[in-house]
Every structure is written in C-alpha cells, then in structure tokens.
Amino acid sequence: MKIETALIGSYPKPVKIAKIISKWNNGKLSEEKFFKEIEKFMDNFFSMMDSFKVDYTTDSMVEWDDIEDLTYSFIKGGQKEVLTRFFDNNFYYRQITIKNKLEYKENNTYVKYFEMARELSKRHKAKLKAIILGPLTFLKLSRNEYYKKEDELMRDYAKAVNALLSEIKSDIIEIHEPSIFQKGIKKETLDLLPAIYNEMLSKISAEIHLLTYFDINFNRLEHFLKLPATVYGFDVTENNKNKLGKLYKFLKDKQVYFGVLDSRTTKMEKIVTIKRIVASASKNGISRLILGNSSFNDFIPEVIVQKKFKLLQKAKEMVLNG
C-alpha cells in the first residue's frame, strides 16, 4: 500500500496577512503590493509544506475568506449576502444568494491566483491541487432564489466548474463534498449526482480527490463511491474513528484519503493511533492511502497546525521505516 500525506483545504491565515487583505479591500494598498504579499506568503507556505514532506497541497487558500468565497470568484448569477454558520462550526461564511442563471465568469481571480500558485509550486516538491466545491455542497451552502429545480442549479454550477477546470488544467483537483453525508438530502438529488459530476468533469484529465468531512453516513456511502474520483476522502477523527471498521468493508482496492489530524481540536493526535490506522487500512486492502488534516485548518491556531503536520511527518517516517 502506497502511503502519502496531504494538506487539504486551507492553512490558517495569519493576522498579519489578514491586515494586508483588509487594507487591500479598503483600497489602502496597491494591487502590485498586495499580490507581492500574497505571493510571498504562498511561497513560504509551500516551503513549509516541503519541510513537512507533504506530497500534495493546496495553495493555502490565503486569498479567500472561505470555500464559498473561492467559488464566488468564478461564477456569475449570485450575490454574497447573509453571514452563515459553516456546518456546526464557530466559523461563518457569506452565503451566495442565487438570483440569476449561474454562469462561468471570464477573466476571474480564481485563474489569476491559481496561475500564481502553480508557478510558485514549481520550485517546491509538494504537488498542487486546485480546490473546488462539490455541486451538492454548493447547493446546500447557497440560497436559491432563481431555480425551480435543484438539479438545474447543480447542472449550471457543474458547467461553470467545467469551464474553470478546462481553463486552469490542473493535474490534481480537490473536490469538497461534505454535504453528501448531511441529513435531509433527498434520494432523487443523490441519484442525479453521478451525471452532474460527469458533466462537471467532462474532458478533464486530472486526478480527482473527492473529500468529505465532519460525518460519515453509511446510508450514503454507496452514492458517494459511485461518483467519479481517483481518491475518496473521509474524516476519521472524533466519533468517526469508531466507524472505521465498518468503513473498510467498502474501501477494498480503493485509493483513499483519511483525515487523521483533527482540524477542530488543539488536542494532539497520537502517533500510535495513526500507525494503527495505517496498519488496518493496509490489512483491509486499501491500495493507496493519503493521510492529512480532517477539514479546513482555519478552525485551529496556526501553531497547532504546524505541530500536527510535524507529527504526521514523524508518523509517516516511522511507518515507512517499519
């Protein structure tokens, strides 16, 4: 079994960089200076990922407030409005209210930042992933005031994402789809997802890391594993640890991402626990295992994120060295 490590989603935005962003937002900083600061931050971030020997990383999401903000950068038809709780976290995002047909926004900032990250990442070892919000989670996080049918909304969203992915041509795409395990999703909606995903990823040749977090719902697992992906991701922290035994039954010969570093607590994981998870994953026939953080790293202080990735690096070395 191949073992790798990854950072998914975001890295905590230091207060210093947040102040720079505020200045930029308030027109108190030139574009040139702002992009230079973001570039410097990203470069340092990639160096840090190298120091933790991480195999896959995002660009840290420093340029975005949250994943809804990231999405807003490349779609037309919505407006950022009410401050809304992100799942059950004490973290809030501006909800997109969909007021018109969703379309791809040409000349968007997503592409600009991704190009910047790709250029910088060439000087570093960790492979860069492009972040995308899954169509179902986009539907659940947004407020629909335009579409009569949910599938129409998701299809138009998928088309916009497809246009973006065609433009950026990323080798690896990280899709966040935690809502697939959320309560209250209709079966008809779930049944539509494979076709919507096929549309979203049509003619896209990339490795797809499809991620879930916060919960694992076994009634939905079949639907999740039907979606076209290379790697299927699960949050295996907190209560989900107890679900691992049952989960393995569905994962034989699959390429899997396990979020073993709990992104919602400052409590440190134990190396022995990570080693045990790796051993049981191997025993249960998982073909490739990527280990990393369970969800967005914004939920914990930067110093803890660094400690956790150092611990993961140590755990990986111990596993590889027997």
Next chain:
Amino acid sequence: MDELPILPTTVIGSYPRPKWLREAIRLHKAGKISDEDLKEAFDDAVIVVLRDHQIAGVDVPTDGEMRRDEMVEFFAERIAGFKFYGPVRVWGTNYYRKPSVVGKVEYVKPMLVDEFLFAKSVSYTENLKITITGPYTIAEWSYNEYYKSKRDLAFDLAKVINTEMRKLVEAGAKIIQIDEPAIHTHKDEVEWAVDVVNEAIKGINVKVVMHVCYGEYSYLEPYLDKLNVDQINLALKNYNYEPVKLFTKWDREIGVGVIDVHKKRIETPEEVANDLRMLLNYFKPEMVWVNPDCGLKLLPRKIAFQKLYNMVKGTQIVREELKKKGFNTISLKPLVNR
C-alpha cells in the same frame, strides 16, 4: 424602582469601543502606558457608552462590555483550566483567541463584579444590565483537551458561572443576561445544554435573561418550556422575523431584535414601530422588550448610536399607542423561582 415602561428598550451588551480606547489598548500592549492608565481609559469609555445610551433613551443599558475583547476569551482568561495557543478566524478577517481547556475548570476570583460596580456608580439608571457568557457557549467555543466530554466540561463551567452570578447579585445586579449564542448549534445537544443553563442560573433570584442569536432556532424550540429564565432575547430583524412563529408558545418575556447589527443601513423609527406592531400580533405587550439583534460592537460608533436612537424613537411611538389601551409599565421582578 422595580418598574419599567411598557416595551422596555435595552441593548444586548457590546458597543463600539471609542477610537481613543482602541489606541490606549494598543499602547498598553506595546508597554507604552501603565495598567492604571488603561483602567482609567476603560472607566472613561464606560462613562461615554452610558452617556450614548442615555441620549438614545435606552431604558436598560449595559457598560458596552468595554473591557472585554471577546465574549469567550474574557472569561477563559479568568477561569482556571484554560490555555491560549493563538488567534483563530471566525469569518473574513475577524479573529478571536479560541481557548483550549487543558485542566479542570475552576472559579478563581470575581470576574465582573468590579466592572459592574463601576458601571453602576456612573449609570443614569439603576436598571443596569450585566452580561455573562453562558457555560454551553464557553464549552462549545473552546477546544476540549481535558474532559471526557463537552457535557462534563459545560456542567463544570455552569458551577463557575453560577458562582459569578451569585457575586453579581450580592453586588446589587438586578438584571443579568446569560449569553448563549451557541446553544442551538447541535440539535442533539440542546436538551442537555438547557440543563446546563439552568444549573448556571440556579438560585439567581433577580431578572435573568438569555440571549440567543444567529442559527437554527428550531433546535431550541422543543425545549423552551424547560428553560428557567425570565426572558429570552433573539436576533430577529436579520431573518426578517421569520423565526417568530417558533416562539408563540413562549409565555414569558421575549426581547425582540428589531435592529440588524450586520448592516450599516439605519432603521427608521417608523420601520421599528411597524415591526413592533407586527410583533405584538404574536406576543402580549407586557411580555415584550425591545433590543437590537445582537451586540453593536462591530458597527461604526455613529451608526450604532443612530440605530439605538431610532430603535427607542420607534418604540416610543408604539408605547404611546399602548398607553391609550391601558398598558403603562412592567415589573422587573423575576417570573421564575430558581
């Protein structure tokens, strides 16, 4: 006087810190002014806030929580068992120092008594409200590295908060607001979270208010009758009053949020009056208090003041209408024996 005019107006707690206070805090952090100078700046700021509230005509003011950077951080710094690792983002570029529980949480010394006594000494009214963050919210907005469960942590925090509330009553507090904005975060935890709040307010026989805002009010609704508070106050304007129907069975006092604290647009007195008339279709006039949705601290001070001013003016319009119908005052006495 243990009476207030019908439709008493109040604030939720926080108010924008004056610019000069922010500067004093910055200088203190940089070691350029003494603890004594900073205390003087805080005291002066409280006087300013109360003056703003007085000019606006607020019946039940607070001290604007001038001494508190953040509602959980403040208490975690003063309760034994907490540790801080660094700031955590809540939204956009807004942060707080989310604490970690690394040992048994225990009461150390009074946390709010001095601030209450000072505010009382300079207040224009005896009907001053003091706010305290509730045990469930402190537990939910902290990392738990020590307790087996969040529930165990929350019940220990309830003991700490109860001790502080008793000290506030001894110091003369007549209205205490327990802030539980997180109580409706997890549907499966609300039932015991209500027990935690009841534990925190046990034996507190002054007016006890619970503040809840932003989130899924429907999670709280099934347990409302188990809550031993005299009043709940809620963010409603932000939701265009949609959640009101969830609270129609609530037969104690309700503080209605008629001011959106996340928007800079200033509500007009007529708008407030119209909203109140609509709300009086759902609640008895003698049970209604009027407040903004939440604390005002994130707004520019001028806007916060004008919003409060218009809230009071709008309330006065409806108050006059109610007086003609024989509603004049309400009692400050607690409705529940705790």
